[in-house]
Amino acid sequence: MIRAILFDLGDTLMRPSAAWPPVIERADRAVVDVLCKNGLGLDCDHFHEEFKASLQRYYTERDSQQIETSTAVVLEELLTKKGYENVPPALIRAALDARYRISQSNWQLVDDAIPTLGELRHSGYKMGIVSNAGDNKDVFQLVDKFGIEPYFDFILTSAACGWRKPHPRIFELALTHWGYSPAQAAMVGDKLEADITGANQAGVFSIWAKRYAKTPKETAVKPSAQVEALSEIPTILKEIR
Numbered sequence: 001m002i003r004a005i006l007f008d009l010g011d012t013l014m015r016p017s018a019a020w021p022p023v024i025e026r027a028d029r030a031v032v033d034v035l036c037k038n039g040l041g042l043d044c045d046h047f048h049e050e051f052k053a054s055l056q057r058y059y060t061e062r063d064s065q066q067i068e069t070s071t072a073v074v075l076e077e078l079l080t081k082k083g084y085e086n087v088p089p090a091l092i093r094a095a096l097d098a099r100y101r102i103s104q105s106n107w108q109l110v111d112d113a114i115p116t117l118g119e120l121r122h123s124g125y126k127m128g129i130v131s132n133a134g135d136n137k138d139v140f141q142l143v144d145k146f147g148i149e150p151y152f153d154f155i156l157t158s159a160a161c162g163w164r165k166p167h168p169r170i171f172e173l174a175l176t177h178w179g180y181s182p183a184q185a186a187m188v189g190d191k192l193e194a195d196i197t198g199a200n201q202a203g204v205f206s207i208w209a210k211r212y213a214k215t216p217k218e219t220a221v222k223p224s225a226q227v228e229a230l231s232e233i234p235t236i237l238k239e240i241r
Helices: 020-037 044-065 069-080 089-104 112-120 136-145 170-178 192-202 230-240
Strands: 005-008 015-016 107-109 126-131 154-157 187-190 205-209 225-227
Touching: 005 170, 005 230, 020 089, 044 069, 069 089, 089 136, 089 187, 112 230, 126 136, 126 170, 136 154, 154 170, 154 205, 170 187, 170 192, 187 192, 187 230, 192 205, 205 230
Parallel strands: 005 126, 005 187, 126 154, 187 205, 205 225
Antiparallel strands: 015 107
16 A cells, blocks of 8 residues: 655656756856856866866766766866865855756746645655755755645655665665655656656656656656646545555
8 A cells, every 4th residue: 555655856846947958057157156256266168168067977977877976076076176175165065056046946836736745645645755966955945945845754865865766775765764665655756767767676656747757759667657747646546545
C-alpha cells in the first residue's frame, strides 16, 4: 500500500515562465559581476565564458556519474585554477545568491500543485521532495517562495546528499526518513531518465508527470502510471491503494 509520495520539483511542481537560455546567461553573468566588484582582478568577459564552460562539463559529468558536485565547488575549482585559492566562502555564496535570484524569478508554481498537495495531505499521505540540484539553498528558497514547505516532511537535494537521481542511494535516503519500504512509496516526476528510471530501479511506484516533460522520441522507460495534470494523482493512488 502506498503511504508516501516523493515529488520532483522543477518541471513537476514548478514550471518556467520563459525560455531558459537568456535567463541562465544573465544568471551566470551575475556571478562574475559580484566577483569582479569585490576585488578579484578577473578578466570578467573571459571568466564568464570559462565559468559557462566549466558548468557544461560539470553537467555532463554529473549526469553520467549520477554524483552531484555543487555549483559552489565548480566555481571554487575554477577560481583556484585562475590563481584565486582563498576566496572567502561568503563571497562565493554572495555570487551564487545573485545567480539564483535571477533563475528563481523564472519559476512559477504549477496551477494545480497546491490543491493536489492539500488533497494528498488530507488523505493521509506523507510527502517529501527529492530534487536534483546543484545548490541546496536555492531549492529551499524556492519551496519557501511558493509556500509549499508545510506540505512536506523533508526536502532532499542531490547537492546535500551527493547522489543524483536515478542513483538508488538518493531514493534509499529519502525512504529512510519515514522508515518505509520502496513498495510503500510513489515518485512523481517529469524526467524519464532520472525520476522514473530511478523509481523503477528502486522498486518505487513511478508516476510520470508529462505536462512539462521533455518527451524523447523513443524510450524504453515505462512508468507505473502517467498524468497530464497533478490533480490526477489522487485518483491513481486510490486505484492502487
